[in-house]
Amino acid sequence: MAYLKLYRDKLHENHKVLVKMFDKAGIEWGVVTKLLCGNRKYLQELVDLDIKEMHDTRISNLKAIKAIAPEVQTVYIKPPAKRSWENVVKYADVSFNSDLTTIRGLSAEAVKQGRTHKVIIMVEMGDLREGVMGDALGDFYAKVFELPGIEIIGIGTNLNCLNGVMPSTDKLIQLSLYKQLIEARFNKRIPWVSGGTTVAIPLLLNKELPHGVNHFRVGEALFFGADLFNGGTLPGMNADVFKLFTEVIELYEKPVVPTGERKENPSGRKAKFADKDRGRKTYRAIIDVGLLDVQPSFLIPDDDRVNVIEASSDMLVVDLGESTHEYKVGDIMS
Known part of the structure; x- marks a missing residue:
């Protein structure tokens, strides 16, 4: 059975870097916890770091957070579906919104539950996912x-x-200006300009982040030290907070190139093979993990003699080259 191991010391080091960075800039931030899938042991690690705000897209995960740390501010980071309005108000202190009908539904539910529900209005800035169009923003806020x-x-x-x-x-800058215009028009204070995610951290490090942006949502930087802008790892951070361990369930010498008529596999991919590999054999291991568990392209074997080839729903094939390197069925790879 495959399992994940979290290295607490590396998580703490990444957290320390982020705290120092954001404190210096006067930026508030929360942790995106989607990766943890509501696992209470892992969530407790974040609570132990004294993280005050956690973000997720699954109500069940926010419910798990509230069960172990009611004081943590929970944020639902996608526009809520109608069927979830009741639970969003119940388990999320804040939600991201871009539709007036939805916010009216949340309003009715908040009144029913005797709560005040906080919202962040999302603005379309070019990526064409969720967000109110800029020219409609004033009237939207008014309502x-x-x-x-x-x-x-x-x-x-x-x-x-x-x-x-x-x-x-x-x-x-444009996002910050929208905030200033709304505040001026309605004489209301809007505390946050939430324009930062892991991908925007290099702007902060390079002193290119507008001063108006004062809130970040961070997941990959904390858990992987990822520099999503330039590639690689952010300065002073660890890429290996998590490690996957999984068992070898088959190991044979097999041809490198498949035989028979080939079309796309169930994932819609059709592998290509070099002419030099025809007739060649290598040792191939199947390990007990698959597409339902992980994205193979993100796996980096600890043993540099092991190459990830391809995965199906529940199994992943790795190539060991011209030797078994003393691996055998039942061994654990990481």
Whole structure:
């Protein structure tokens, strides 16, 4: 059975880097916990780091957070579906929104539950996922300000989440200007400009982040030290907070090139093979993990003699080359 191991010391080191970085810039931030899938042991590690705010897209995960740390501010980071309004208000202190009908539904539910539900209004800034169009923003805010049980605490945007549009100084200045215009028009204070995610951290490090952006949502930087802007790892951070361990369930010498008529596999891919590999054999191991568990392209074997080839739903094939390197069925690979 495959399992994940979390290295607490490396998680703490990454957290320390982020705390120092954001404190210096006067930026508030929360941790995106989707990766943890509501696992209470892992969530407890975040609670033990004194993280005050956690973000997720699954109600069940937010419910798990509230069960172990009611004081943590929970944020539902996608527009809520109608069927989830009741539980969003119940388990999320804050939600991201871009539709007036939805916010009206949340308002009614908040009044029913005797709560005040906080919202961040998402703005379309070019990546074409969720977000109110900029020219409609003023009228949108006017209607939301009238709703009982709703408190607007921010304006936000998502970039590099669908079409790969990268955050830039110009785009984030525009987001900050929208906030200033709304505040001036309605004489209301909007605390947060939530324009930062892991991909925007290099802008902060390079002093290119507009001062108005004062809230970040961070997941991959904490858990993987990922520099999503330039590639590689952010300075001073660890890429190996997590390690996957899985068992070898088959090991044979097999041809490198398949035999028979080939079309796309169930994932829609058709592998290509070099002419030099025809007739060649190598040792191949099947390990007990698959596409339902992991994305193979992100796996980096500890043993550099092991190469990830391809995966099906529940099994992954690795190539060991011209030797078994003393691996055998039942051994654990990491």
